[in-house]
Amino acid sequence: xxxxxxxxxxxxxxxxxxxxxxxxxxxxxxxxxxxxxxxxxxxxxxxxxxxxxxxxxxxxxxxxxxxxxxxxxxxxxxxxxxxxxxxxxxxxxxxxxxxxxxxxxxxxxxxxxxxxxxxxxxxxxxxxxxxxxxxxxxxxxxxxxxxxxxxxxxxxxxxxxxxxxxxxxxxxxxxxxxxxxxxxxxxxxxxxxxxxxxxxxxxxxxxxxxxxxxxxxxxxxxxxxxxxxxxxxxxxxxxxxxxxxxxxxxxxxxxxxxxxxxxxxxxxxxxxxxxxxxxxxxxxxxxxxxxxxx
Numbered sequence: 001x002x003x004x005x006x007x008x009x010x011x012x013x014x015x016x017x018x019x020x021x022x023x024x025x026x027x028x029x030x031x032x033x034x035x036x037x038x039x040x041x042x043x044x045x046x047x048x049x050x051x052x053x054x055x056x057x058x059x060x061x062x063x064x065x066x067x068x069x070x071x072x073x074x075x076x077x078x079x080x081x082x083x084x085x086x087x088x089x090x091x092x093x094x095x096x097x098x099x100x101x102x103x104x105x106x107x108x109x110x111x112x113x114x115x116x117x118x119x120x121x122x123x124x125x126x127x128x129x130x131x132x133x134x135x136x137x138x139x140x141x142x143x144x145x146x147x148x149x150x151x152x153x154x155x156x157x158x159x160x161x162x163x164x165x166x167x168x169x170x171x172x173x174x175x176x177x178x179x180x181x182x183x184x185x186x187x188x189x190x191x192x193x194x195x196x197x198x199x200x201x202x203x204x205x206x207x208x209x210x211x212x213x214x215x216x217x218x219x220x221x222x223x224x225x226x227x228x229x230x231x232x233x234x235x236x237x238x239x240x241x242x243x244x245x246x247x248x249x250x251x252x253x254x255x256x257x258x259x260x261x262x263x264x265x266x267x268x269x270x271x272x273x274x275x276x277x278x279x280x281x282x283x284x285x286x287x288x289x290x291x292x293x294x
Contacts, residue, residue: 025057035059073216074259075267076166084167085158088174089151092198095139096147107143110196115140120195120244122186125286126293134182134286135175140196142239150198157205164212169259172275176282177204177252183282184247187289200244204252206230211256251278 020030023043031043036053047054055063072078095114102112109115120137124130141147162170181200189195210223227249234242258274 037063072164072166074165074169074212075262075264075271076164076169078163079166080163082158082162084171084174085155085162088158088198089154092139092141092147092151092154096141096144099140110140110142110194115196118196120182120185120193122189122191122193122293125186126191126290128290131286134186135179137182137196138178138198138201141198142196146197150202153202154198154205157202157209161205161208161212165208165259169271173204173208173252173255173259174201176255176275176278177201177207177248179279179282180204180251181241181244181248183286184243184250185241186286188243189241191293195241195244197241197244199241200248201252203227203230203245203248204255207249207251207253208256211253212260215260251282254278 020032021041023029023031023046024040025046026043029043031041033042033044033047033054034040035042035047035056036050037055037059040056042054042056046057048057048060050060070078095118096109099109099112099115100106102114103109105111110119118133118136118140120133121130125133141150158170161173165173178198178201181203182195184200185193185195206223206227210220210227213220213223231245231249234240234245255274255278258278259271262270262274
């Protein structure tokens with residue numbers, strides 16, 4: 001049997017042969033081995049087995065950095081690791097914990113000062129100095145059951161969408177949908193209605209799921225069934241913000257359509273334009289509504 005290509009000749013240590021070149025990473029080590037890619041001398045510790053022969057650590061790292069990672073139909077690098085979804089869940093849970101602690105009551109956390117400052121209240125937004133309520137209300141919840149339902153839905157949808165959309169695109173769909181839900185309440189809701197919850201953003205993810213299924217030409221039945229059931233519940237259950245749900249659903253679907261149907265050529269530019277365009281439209285509508293209320 002032949003000797004291993006990274007083994008020294010029998011009975012003669014590598015370091016004992018001054019006629020051999022030294023390892024490029026370890027000048028104190030003489031070696032008779034070379035990298036098959038760059039042909040530089042390398043000691044056994046600095047070599048890695050490749051498809052053909054052995055390559056040095058530097059060439060292996062360089063090869064990994066130049067390999068193109070697979071991309072999804074949206075143009076994002078596919079990754080099974082979720083980051084945005086758990087962060088969003090953590091932020092929502094943290095906000096609930098703070099409001100419950102301030103209120104001194106897990107079930108009536110809406111009486112906390114932070115909740116009252118961040119909840120969606122049309123009259124306060126129309127005054128022109130509390131625009132943050134359009135967004136911050138999407139991170140508040142009325143009690144633990146409301147929080148749990150939205151976070152479970154967020155996890156289930158995020159588990160499927162974030163790996164395909166990527167962190168940046170997924171975040172854009174979520175946040176613009178959240179804003180869409182708040183603006184819908186602001187445009188069509190009562191002046192003294194108080195609305196909170198991540199439902200607008202969650203419905204936006206439902207819309208994103210439906211558009212993605214249609215783009216991939218898969219069976220849309222399950223997605224349509226889930227959306228239909230939730231819309232029916234929004235109509236029938238008391239205390240549910242139908243406007244916030246529908247606003248998030250429409251905006252989420254529209255933004256996602258801009259992402260998945262963008263031309264491959266200059267796709268990033270088209271997708272950025274779709275997200276920015278939706279955001280600008282919502283801001284303009286909010287300003288128009290303010291002019292009508294003032």
